[in-house]
Amino acid sequence: MLPHLDAAYNLARWLMRDSEAAEDVLQEAMVRALTYFASFKGVNPRAWLLQIVRNTAYSSHALNRGVETVPLAGEHEEGGIDLADHGDDPEAALLRTREQCRVRTLVAALPVELRETLVLREFEECSYKEIADATQTPIGTVMSRLWRARQLLARAAAAEGLP
Amino acid sequence: MSAPAPGCDKVLLVQAELDGELGAAEAAALAAHRSGCPLCQKAEAELLRTRALLRGEPYAAVPEAVRARVMARLRQHETRLAVASTMVRPGRRLWLWPSLGGFGLGAACAAALAFLLVLPQGGDLAVAVVASHVRALQPGHLEDVASTDQHTVKPWFDGRIDFAPPVRDFAAAGFPLQGGRLDYLDGRPVAALVYQRDKHIIDLYIWPASTVPRMGGGTAIHGYNLAHWTQDGMTFWAVSDVEGAQLDEFAKLWRRGS
Numbered sequence: 331m332l333p334h335l336d337a338a339y340n341l342a343r344w345l346m347r348d349s350e351a352a353e354d355v356l357q358e359a360m361v362r363a364l365t366y367f368a369s370f371k372g373v374n375p376r377a378w379l380l381q382i383v384r385n386t387a388y389s390s391h392a393l394n395r396g397v398e399t400v401p402l403a404g405e406h407e408e409g410g411i412d413l414a415d416h417g418d419d420p421e422a423a424l425l426r427t428r429e430q431c432r433v434r435t436l437v438a439a440l441p442v443e444l445r446e447t448l449v450l451r452e453f454e455e456c457s458y459k460e461i462a463d464a465t466q467t468p469i470g471t472v473m474s475r476l477w478r479a480r481q482l483l484a485r486a487a488a489a490e491g492l493p
Numbered sequence: 494m495s496a497p498a499p500g501c502d503k504v505l506l507v508q509a510e511l512d513g514e515l516g517a518a519e520a521a522a523l524a525a526h527r528s529g530c531p532l533c534q535k536a537e538a539e540l541l542r543t544r545a546l547l548r549g550e551p552y553a554a555v556p557e558a559v560r561a562r563v564m565a566r567l568r569q570h571e572t573r574l575a576v577a578s579t580m581v582r583p584g585r586r587l588w589l590w591p592s593l594g595g596f597g598l599g600a601a602c603a604a605a606l607a608f609l610l611v612l613p614q615g616g617d618l619a620v621a622v623v624a625s626h627v628r629a630l631q632p633g634h635l636e637d638v639a640s641t642d643q644h645t646v647k648p649w650f651d652g653r654i655d656f657a658p659p660v661r662d663f664a665a666a667g668f669p670l671q672g673g674r675l676d677y678l679d680g681r682p683v684a685a686l687v688y689q690r691d692k693h694i695i696d697l698y699i700w701p702a703s704t705v706p707r708m709g710g711g712t713a714i715h716g717y718n719l720a721h722w723t724q725d726g727m728t729f730w731a732v733s734d735v736e737g738a739q740l741d742e743f744a745k746l747w748r749r750g751s
């Protein structure tokens with residue numbers, strides 16, 4: 331129902347790697363968005379809002395607390411694994427969930443500028459142009475960051491024995 | 494980190510194709526190259542594996558509690574903004590705020606939030622029109638050119654926009670022209686004419702029609718009335734908090750072309 335708010339929250343979580351810090355960033359970013367709304371004359375509100383979230387996160391002292399924080403995983407587990415979704419094979423569902431958890435940890439361990447680029451592309455399905463707007467980065471840099479992020483992720487996954 | 498493209502300088506294009514960023518001609522040229530390039534074939538296979546790895550990632554919506562706290566914070570902030578703008582902005586525009594009437598600034602906030610949060614990309618044009626109007630009502634954003642003279646407002650658009658919007662004054666009928674400004678709607682720059690009706694502001698957005706002419710229509714969003722029609726190759730959207738009947742009258746004046 332509120333797609334931009336979801337996108338803003340997700341980006342904040344992937345940047346901050348901590349639910350509480352992510353909510354702080356989200357709140358601050360939404361206040362900024364409301365304040366600067368009058369001066370917004372762009373054509374893409376989502377990229378504009380994501381840019382505010384990103385700038386807010388970057389100005390937060392909590393941004394680089396270290397890669398040892400294992401983020402996000404907890405919440406998904408709290409919600410419970412919906413076994414019904416996976417038909418009659420709860421074991422496969424559990425395995426898949428564990429695998430996802432490990433993939434999340436690998437993404438979270440990427441350097442922040444690679445992480446934000448990958449997250450915007452893979453999870454928010456942003457175009458290169460939108461990523462360039464949101465991260466205030468030339469499209470060529472977006473492309474090479476995506477490439478590096480995917481290379482690092484593939485290598486780490488291989489080292490972990492993920493398929 | 495290693496260079497982004499070890500071996501073949503086309504691997505970023507392979508990636509761009511998988512990301513849906515290549516046009517048909519570029520994709521065809523790449524396919525011709527890739528069929529003879531093992532490096533690009535390898536890159537494609539790797540990229541597909543990485544994508545499969547990420548594909549199962551569930552998308553987490555904002556938890557209800559977080560959303561509620563964000564909304565509460567915004568409401569609080571909105572009140573502060575309102576007080577500040579009333580105090581620092583004496584003068585001719587002060588009356589705009591009271592003119593928001595019964596919904597007060599809640600309506601302004603509702604439209605801002607609709608724009609920020611609800612409006613999907615390429616979404617409902619009517620919602621975008623209301624959001625743009627509400628944004629324009631905020632102090633200092635209504636007019637780029639303030640004039641009641643259509644012969645001043647019309648040439649102002651020359652060179653600022655790639656079409657010549659029709660500009661008319663209807664002061665005699667109770668809709669005096671107040672000015673104009675540039676705005677953005679439907680992914681393009683548009684002309685906005687500002688009219689006054691008693692203590693209410695009417696925004697009229699005009700841009701070249703890209704579709705077949707449509708019959709006029711009226712609707713209401715967040716307490717704002719809208720009128721929409723096409724005429725002489727232009728798309729028109731009028732929006733205001735005046736009564737629907739008055740906005741219809743305004744639209745009729747325009748369509749009659751007098």
Ligand SMILES: [Zn+2]
Nearest residue numbers: 501503530533
């Ligand atoms: Zn190649």
